[in-house]
Amino acid sequence: MAATCPDRAPFQAASTPVATEAPQALPKIEAVDTYGEYQRREGLPVITGFGVEDLRTVELGTWARRGGKGVFINLDGTGGTNDAYVAEIPPGGQLAPQHQLFEELIYVVDGNGATAVWTDPQHKVTFEWKTGSLFAIPLNAWHEHFNGSGQKPARFFSVTTAPTVMSLFHNLKFVFDTPFSFDDRFSGHDSYFNGEGTLHWDRIMETNFVPNVHDVELYTWKERGAGGKQVRFELAHSTMCAHVSEFPVGTYKKGHRHGPGAHVIVLGGTGYSLLWPEGSSRQRFDWKQGSVVVPPSGWFHQHFNSGATPARYLALRWGSRRYRMSEAFSQGEGKTDVDVKQGGAQIEYEDEDRAIHELFESELRRHDAPCNMRGMVPWCTGPEKG
Ligand SMILES: [Fe+2]
Incomplete structure (x- = not known):
């Protein structure tokens, strides 16, 4: 005897199926674009296409929430899996602190300054950076960027996992307002960003x-x-x-x-x-x-x-x-220097x-x-x- 699902009628092979038109009057399902909602909320311009000619001179818009300038960069080759932005910190200024459930890699395009990172507000870990520095914000750790110059703006380029994370959870409050501390990623030690x-x-x-x-x-x-x-x-x-x-x-x-x-x-x-x-x-x-x-x-x-x-x-x-x-994200990782004739890329x-x-x-x-x-x-x- 065939097993049946308790909530549903047993499956029966259809005889001749009868095609019926779906009623036109039903409402269409509305697509939710949480990442798009985030971008609209931030109010920055968005660059799309294959590439960007020069990060050092790309035009930025006012970023009121963070207290600086910025632009989102959504290039075709990301397939919507990750994104990028350029931010500028005004001379003598800082960007509003935040924490978030998406990863962020930062390359300093121009200028010098410092970043404070913490999960315990009583113990902030601060390190200095300059043009060419590279670092990551540990997942969900609070961070605040400061410009070290009173005369020149400081500009950095970030790549983040925001599009994927926002699509998965489709809840911006969860992404930006979850208190969980990933102590497996960030120890809070003063030496964390010492470059070793x-x-x-x-x-x-x-x-x-x-x-x-x-x-x-x-x-x-x-x-x-x-x-x-x-x-x-x-x-x-x-x-x-x-x-x-x-x-x-x-x-x-x-x-x-x-x-x-x-x-x-x-x-x-x-x-x-x-x-x-x-x-x-x-x-x-x-x-x-x-x-x-x-x-x-x-x-x-x-x-x-x-x-x-x-x-x-x-x-x-x-x-x-x-x-x-x-594999959908890391396609070919480990095979990118192997001959296609040997099954590589x-x-x-x-x-x-x-x-x-x-x-x-x-x-x-x-x-x-x-x-x-x-x-x-x-x-x-x-x-x-x-
Ligand atoms: Fe490549």
Whole structure:
């Protein structure tokens, strides 16, 4: 005898189903957009598209609630999983303190100042930052940012998990007004943001504060090709993480693809990125110091240094190795430097479209820079090494 659900009639195979029209008069279900509601509440302008030309000069609106200026940045390549904003603290001022149930990674674009972080108001942990500093706000910890200059504004760029968290709970009061203390993420020790950390295998540094990503030490990453170097950061026990990469003059990295939401911020150098969904035409994004681009989920992309100096960038993204998210967020993590022919997500130089290298050489000629891909790309016409 078949088991039946106590609340429902037993399922019976239908004979000939009779199609009926749904009554038109019924009300339509109303979509709730909690993240959109949050953005409207903050009253800031919103930038969309592939990328941002220069974080240092991007126009900001008044951010009345926090007492500064700001702009939301919702780039296509996030797939709505994470977001970004730029904030500016007025000279001699501070932003209103807050705590929140979404993660936040912060890169200081320009200026100097300090941030106080606490869960116990009797014990605030304060640390100083300057242009190039990188840190994370521990989940749900109170924090307050101060500008250290009385003359110049201080500007920072944040990547947060707000869209996903707000969609999951769809309750802004819960997101901004929950007292729970994540003591597994934030100890409250005075040394929490002192910049010390532990270096792990595969170039991964666990720390809570990086004084300056512009000059932080990098390690060889031979699998991505062309003399590239990298270091990864896991900050404040976040599920998001960061990495810094640099590649030499006259080189480019191998094409690869991964999941959504990797905000690539150019720290130095000039060049361009090509981005394309498999089998479709390539789109080009030109960059310089201060530019941000987010490759869309699953699109191949490739970064080219076409200028006369090394190119360095910082990526703020999903993909912590310690706190793993589902494949939907971290697509290809761990496979981004493995050949697609071996089931990975990277295109080896010898398999790439020849037009990619031809474009690179013509861009180098415009900047009077040599191509240094001889020995890596079979059809490179750059000078012999040695
Ligand atoms: Fe990438």
